[in-house]
Amino acid sequence: MLRQLAVRFVPLTAAIALAVCIVPGVVAADPETAHSYEHHGDAHGAGGAHAAGPPIEFTADLALWSAIVFVVFLLVLKKAAWGPLIEGLDKREAGIRSAIAQAEENQRKSQALLSEYEGKLRDAEKTVAEMVAEAKRDAERTSQDIVTKAQAEVEAMRNRAKDDIQQARDTALSEVFSSVNRQVAMATERVLGRAITDGDQERLIQEALSEI
Structure with a gap:
């Protein structure tokens, strides 16, 4: 993403630099014409009319030098700014990717720990439920044993009473x-x-x- 922005930014910078270099090549046609237009503008200005500027034309030698300066500027920009800029952007992007990967890894570990704790909680709940059920079964067995023992004792007492009555x-x-x-x-x-x-x-x- 940052690299793409840099790639888009450099052509824009080059275009601005080219425009700055070429603009000085656009100058007046010749001094005499410029001087004539100045006097003509002064005359019209005295009469209250708007003065017109001198015509402009493209100067070839200045444009050539401007192009040379532009190329040199691009080379210097590539060597001094473009490389470090791309390297810095790559490092920053790598850092961002590493941070994202670390965050994803931490999230994965957190999810794994959460799943582990949930599993332990389910096991603990199951163990508690089994212990409660076993305690209920023990209580029922104990109660049944007490009832059975009491019934046996009552039956034994009844039999002893019958025996005593029969004997008497x-x-x-x-x-x-x-x-x-x-x-x-x-x-x-x-x-x-x-x-x-x-x-x-x-x-x-x-x-x-x-x-x-």
């Missing part, structure tokens, strides 16, 4: 039967007038139960 019932029945046996034996002995054996006692009990 059996004990009570055994005591009742023993008492009945003694009463029956005593009554039978009074009726029969003799002591009865265990066989007689068992037979009497069975007969009483069969009648019931």
